Amino acid sequence: MDLFCYASLVSLLFVIGVSFSLYFMFYYNYKPTIKGKLPPGRKGWPVIGESIEFLSTGWKGHPEKFIFDRMAKFSPLVFRTCLMLEDTAVFCGSSGNKFLFSNENKLVQAWWPSSIDKIFPSNQTSKIEAIKMRKMLPNFFKPEALHRYVPIMDMITQKHFTNEWEGKDKIVTYELTKNFTFWLACKIFVSIDDPERVKYLSIPFESIASGVLSIPIDLPGTPFRRGINAANFIRKELIGIIKQRKIDLGSGKASPTQDILSHMLFYRSDEDGKFMEEYDIADKILGLLIGGHDTASSACAFIVKYLAELPEVYDKVYKEQTEIAKSKVPGELLNWEDLSKMKYSWNVASEVLRLAPPLQGTFREVITDFMYHGYSIPKGWKLYWSAHSTHKNPEFFPEPQKFDPSRFDGNGPAPYTFVPFGGGPRMCPGKEYARLEILVFMHHLIRKFKWEKLIPNEPIVVNPMPSPAKGLPIRLYPHNAQS
Incomplete structure (x- = not known):
């Protein structure tokens, strides 16, 4: 291993030397x-x-x-x-x-x-591809479609807290918020909701995010090379999922409107009327999974951080969410109208996005x-x-x-x-989707737990998303176990 690292260092110094010359x-x-x-x-x-x-x-x-x-x-x-x-x-x-x-x-x-x-x-051809994506996405991120996603988000969120949080004294927050947002993206974008399958696919994503904004030195061990390798791995898996979806669509086991993947398979270019290639679809789904995974997971982790530090803010969010919960019959899922009542909760989330914007620029x-x-x-x-x-x-x-x-x-x-989602024609098309998943997460988080940070002055790192340096470990206090 030492010899390998030495060889990599020598190669890097050589490249830098040639570049200077x-x-x-x-x-x-x-x-x-x-x-x-x-x-x-x-x-x-x-x-x-x-x-x-x-x-x-x-x-x-x-x-x-x-x-x-x-x-x-x-x-x-x-x-x-x-x-x-x-x-x-x-x-x-x-x-x-x-x-x-x-x-x-x-x-x-x-x-x-x-x-x-x-x-x-x-x-x-970034400009062309960006225009193509923005023609496809509105069908899934417009209000009518998002109304349909809220109960699905609620079900996945409840499963997440049952599987990952409940029954535990301590958890590492950022690891679990990444699991949560990726599971949600897999379910809504490609209809995958098996937790083990989701975890298997999620492992390489951190390397992709780091590689995207790294210095593009393609040598073994660099963040850039790890990002390329991770993207190739996920892309191969997605192509397999795409091939199976084509079979399921042909046999009637899948619906043409069930998720973004099905829509992409039926999408024809306005320019030449051609369907998208499998590799192209895989790349676009990969980009959406990254966008739906990294940004919201960072925001959710920082919501946990600030609510732990600010009990008066926690109490106001808890009061708002309790009133919404009391208006529901047992077992009833959240809906669009419930989320529209979470005004203070969204103000809190917005202040988190101001202080720790996932999109730095x-x-x-x-x-x-x-x-x-x-x-x-x-x-x-x-x-x-x-x-x-x-x-x-x-x-x-x-x-x-x-x-x-x-x-x-x-x-x-x-x-x-206030520009956590950008602005103008290139404002993040998933802005409203992110708002919904953050609010559903806050609802179940605060209804189930109080918590305290285990590292009081834990530093923050940005690479490329902001995250707590140690993942924000916390001690959980379930509400039903409190005196």
Whole structure:
């Protein structure tokens, strides 16, 4: 093992050395012609730029530090850097969010680091694939469809707490919230609800998420290589599920409208009328499972964290959820109307999403030169927006580190300041789905337990989702066992 690690290190140093050499050869002999003044900032190290510092502030639990340090040093509106091997302008504040969200496919378009194309090979024409997905998904995420999902979510949630929480004195929260959200996604997206099958499929997902936003060095042992391997494993399993679904649809054992997988199998392209290839469907289902798994599991874990720390908030959520439970007859499942009554609970969840947004930010690509606040933004540059530039900014949220659900009373925060799901045409289409699963989770969690953290000052890491460093171990106190 030591010899293997040494060989990997030597290979990595060789690649970095060659990259440095190419960088200096290129920049000493090439002078770009860019009209106008570029945003203030710095590029950082040759080739890798400031990617390591950008990622490491998250690993240390303070992803906003990278953003706010440069906002203070260079500009609170926009600054220049180099991320994921690309020249990048970081747009900050509500004005930056508004500009990017309002100019989608006019001045900017979606862009993902090259690591995405390696992990999701069929998505290399990202813009086209994104448009295709957004045509397919509304049928499943529109209100009428979501009404139908609430009782299903309730059944899965009850099974989850029965299997994973009840009868235990201590649990590791983040491990179980990941199990919960993945089980729910498997059930609703591909109709898999066997717990053992779900666990078997869930094991590689953490590697995929880490690989997506890693530096794309494809060497043994790197997060990028582990992400590729994990995606290949899941994709192979999904193709097997797709083949079986085709058989079941042909024999009448499955319904054309039962889940997203069936819908994709019947979907024809508007351009050429062709059905999607199995590999393409597998890639898209893989992306949806990641989206439905990582973001909500992080949010649910932080809800547990903050409710443990804030008993007065816990009591208000408990009161609201108890009133809803009393309105139900024994055994009756939750419905859409019940969730619409969980206003304070959703304010609490929103404040969690403000302080620990699962989506830290995303990239865009400049498709034509433009000026922004007097600075030239060249075609081909990458843009990045960060939720933290508003979420933790006292200009928009006074006392930003204070947990205050009342921020979301009435009309809530100012436009373009609360952006846990992005915004504009590329706002997360699963936003309402996430709201439902979080509220159903909160209902059963708080109706069943009180709890306390076993590590009082447990640090937070962001890689790429925020999570408690030790998984948030807690001691459970079932309500029926309390004095």
